[in-house]
Amino acid sequence: MDIQVRPMAEIVIRALEAGKTSLDEATGKSLLRQVGIDVPRSAVARDAADAAALAAGMKGPFVVKVVSPEILHKSDVGGVALGLADAAAVAAAVGEMAKKPGIASAHVEGWLVEEMAPAGLEIVIGGFRDSRFGPMLMVGLGGVFVEVLKDVAFRICPVSRDEARAMLAELKGHALLRGARGGAKVDEEALVDAMLKVGGENSLLMALGDHVAEVDLNPVIATGEGVVAVDARFILARDEAVAAAPAPKPVLEEFRPLFEPKTIAVLGASTKDVAIANTFIRRLRDFGYGGAIYPIHPTAEAIEGYKAYPSLAETPEPVDYAYVAINAARIPDVLGAANGRCRIAQVISSGFGEIEEGEHLQQELVEKARAAGVRVIGPNCLGTYSPRGGLTFPAGAPKETGRIGIVSQSGGLSTDIVKRGQWRGLRFSGLVSIGNSADVQPQELVDFYFADPQTKAVGVYLEDIKDGRAFFDLLRSERATKPVVILKGGRSSQGRLAAASHTGALAGDDRAWQALEKQAAVALVSTVDEFIDALLALQHLDLRPHKPTHEITLFGNGGGSSVLGTDVFASMGLSIAPFEGAARDALAAMGLPPGTSTANPIDTPVRTLQEKDGWIAGEILEHVFTHASPDAVAMHLNLAAFVGRGTVDPIDNLFTVVEETLRKWPGVAHFAMALRTDRSPELDQKRHQYRERATRARVPVFDEIPAMARALAIVGHLERRLAARK
Numbered sequence: 035m036d037i038q039v040r041p042m043a044e045i046v047i048r049a050l051e052a053g054k055t056s057l058d059e060a061t062g063k064s065l066l067r068q069v070g071i072d073v074p075r076s077a078v079a080r081d082a083a084d085a086a087a088l089a090a091g092m093k094g095p096f097v098v099k100v101v102s103p104e105i106l107h108k109s110d111v112g113g114v115a116l117g118l119a120d121a122a123a124v125a126a127a128v129g130e131m132a133k134k135p136g137i138a139s140a141h142v143e144g145w146l147v148e149e150m151a152p153a154g155l156e157i158v159i160g161g162f163r164d165s166r167f168g169p170m171l172m173v174g175l176g177g178v179f180v181e182v183l184k185d186v187a188f189r190i191c192p193v194s195r196d197e198a199r200a201m202l203a204e205l206k207g208h209a210l211l212r213g214a215r216g217g218a219k220v221d222e223e224a225l226v227d228a229m230l231k232v233g234g235e236n237s238l239l240m241a242l243g244d245h246v247a248e249v250d251l252n253p254v255i256a257t258g259e260g261v262v263a264v265d266a267r268f269i270l271a272r273d274e275a276v277a278a279a280p281a282p283k284p285v286l287e288e289f290r291p292l293f294e295p296k297t298i299a300v301l302g303a304s305t306k307d308v309a310i311a312n313t314f315i316r317r318l319r320d321f322g323y324g325g326a327i328y329p330i331h332p333t334a335e336a337i338e339g340y341k342a343y344p345s346l347a348e349t350p351e352p353v354d355y356a357y358v359a360i361n362a363a364r365i366p367d368v369l370g371a372a373n374g375r376c377r378i379a380q381v382i383s384s385g386f387g388e389i390e391e392g393e394h395l396q397q398e399l400v401e402k403a404r405a406a407g408v409r410v411i412g413p414n415c416l417g418t419y420s421p422r423g424g425l426t427f428p429a430g431a432p433k434e435t436g437r438i439g440i441v442s443q444s445g446g447l448s449t450d451i452v453k454r455g456q457w458r459g460l461r462f463s464g465l466v467s468i469g470n471s472a473d474v475q476p477q478e479l480v481d482f483y484f485a486d487p488q489t490k491a492v493g494v495y496l497e498d499i500k501d502g503r504a505f506f507d508l509l510r511s512e513r514a515t516k517p518v519v520i521l522k523g524g525r526s527s528q529g530r531l532a533a534a535s536h537t538g539a540l541a542g543d544d545r546a547w548q549a550l551e552k553q554a555a556v557a558l559v560s561t562v563d564e565f566i567d568a569l570l571a572l573q574h575l576d577l578r579p580h581k582p583t584h585e586i587t588l589f590g591n592g593g594g595s596s597v598l599g600t601d602v603f604a605s606m607g608l609s610i611a612p613f614e615g616a617a618r619d620a621l622a623a624m625g626l627p628p629g630t631s632t633a634n635p636i637d638t639p640v641r642t643l644q645e646k647d648g649w650i651a652g653e654i655l656e657h658v659f660t661h662a663s664p665d666a667v668a669m670h671l672n673l674a675a676f677v678g679r680g681t682v683d684p685i686d687n688l689f690t691v692v693e694e695t696l697r698k699w700p701g702v703a704h705f706a707m708a709l710r711t712d713r714s715p716e717l718d719q720k721r722h723q724y725r726e727r728a729t730r731a732r733v734p735v736f737d738e739i740p741a742m743a744r745a746l747a748i749v750g751h752l753e754r755r756l757a758a759r760k
Contacts, residue, residue: 062266076148086125111136154257166502169243171233220256247271291354294423302359323424346372370402381413415469416445436461437490439483459729491572509554555755571745579757583750588635590670596635606747617661648684652691666704
């Protein structure tokens, strides 16, 4: 329905102007009526006599509730009376309630007299304004389900009809809606309608989200005929003004100087000591940066063999990228004096918003930089790594330009991601550490990666996001055509405390991030290893929204590993189902050696894989691809089992088999491998060699089966989310 926003907003604003922190129930229910949610017939009485007169014109039984701005939880003070048969009972209930201590001592504005709703299943529909993501919708089953079991589901608004249905399906007690254990079925579509009127595209929360901190419709009575909200609580909020950001430029133009800088200025290098800025210059040189380097120093003639200049305003050419590692107090004025001759400055220095006494300095930094036309990355970060631009801060980082774009709020973790990813075969289109993200926000860089032809998938490490709504809107927009993996720090209460001390973050509730994963092409992970594993899969595999990954063929050596692997895949929501029909018959007809199982999982002892010097695997895969057509083939090999088992390396031949299979059957099934070792240096070196070959074949390699299963589960999730966008 097309709701009338202005009349509703005026009601809320008048309440705020009167100093109220909540709406009384009668006013709240008037808002529900305006958005089309059924509420019981009711009226507000002045006293007991007026209550009786009002009840005389209604149909019993009745409910009476106290109306007071000082009493939010009416039941706690005895301010609710149910099942009142007639007008006399209503008057008596008002008289009794007025005597109760918690009510007698409060300012009472009246008494809500209401026709009692018919019995049904109690539902909770609520909403609140998340500090980062804005309005969020909640639904749950009432009574013990919400109070004890916390059986609720959340989504970020606006919620679609399909998402509202998914929220109901998520509830542990969902079967009760459909008449489980002899109960009556409820009208689920009417319930979905009510949810959308609270948190959908054209809804109460979207219209009033800036002024309403919390909405609680508890209970909503659901029956086979519809739903009725019998209680309504609105907690109000005053909207805080947000400083205006500069008008955005086209995103590729905005950040190309960061990823492909032609000129770099370095602030903080010394002629005497080896400061971090000196190290940065040396790494640029070692990495092969081909552009101009301008050390900035008030008196030095030259630093690290490069002519120095007194300020950013005096370099021979405008500066694309400035690396700033000087005393924090000097930085706002230094950037402010750039006079439009510096595009992007990455502030390495700390002492800003990550500590309480630095918050004002951080604000000054952003204001002066904006006035000078400088976009600021950081402060309190380590730098940017861009192989395409010859830019690096980690030592020994790969020089090849890859397909994975990274945004990280942690500098130290950025180094871990680059170095650990390097050994796993991960290659990057860029990595930006953003620290406090005082100016340039994470979603701006994610937007760059979405537009960047070089980037295939995006990884993000976050402890906090200042404008979660903009992040959410980007991830739900038409621009979000690439998958995103998020490693979120500060998801626990202890983690949130650590985040606040590390980057000045005040991390939001984890519920918003869980909802984000269900509403966008986003996967949440909990460890750096999971982060790298997921991005490795996305680097090599082409997502298939038309055929989301679910059916898996597990193929390898080691019966116990196959059994445990089947359990792990099942726990991730993936299926390893026994082959049927032609696939089963073709594999059985191969007459493989005793101890081989071809049922799925395909368990092939080393002796079997050594048949025909390893080429036997090609025949097995031929039957799998021809007759089973799985969504993915997950191969696992225990490398220790092949040691000393002959002069021919069957694994080398097996890689040739895999390459030929993927060429013959393009796009039929994802292919992933887990190469397991006993952790001996010899086998780890072997695995490294195999991994390099797998990278050339675009096959992601994992250390263990659970890591492979988790990565393929993430691939399937992202494929389903991308499919839902179409």
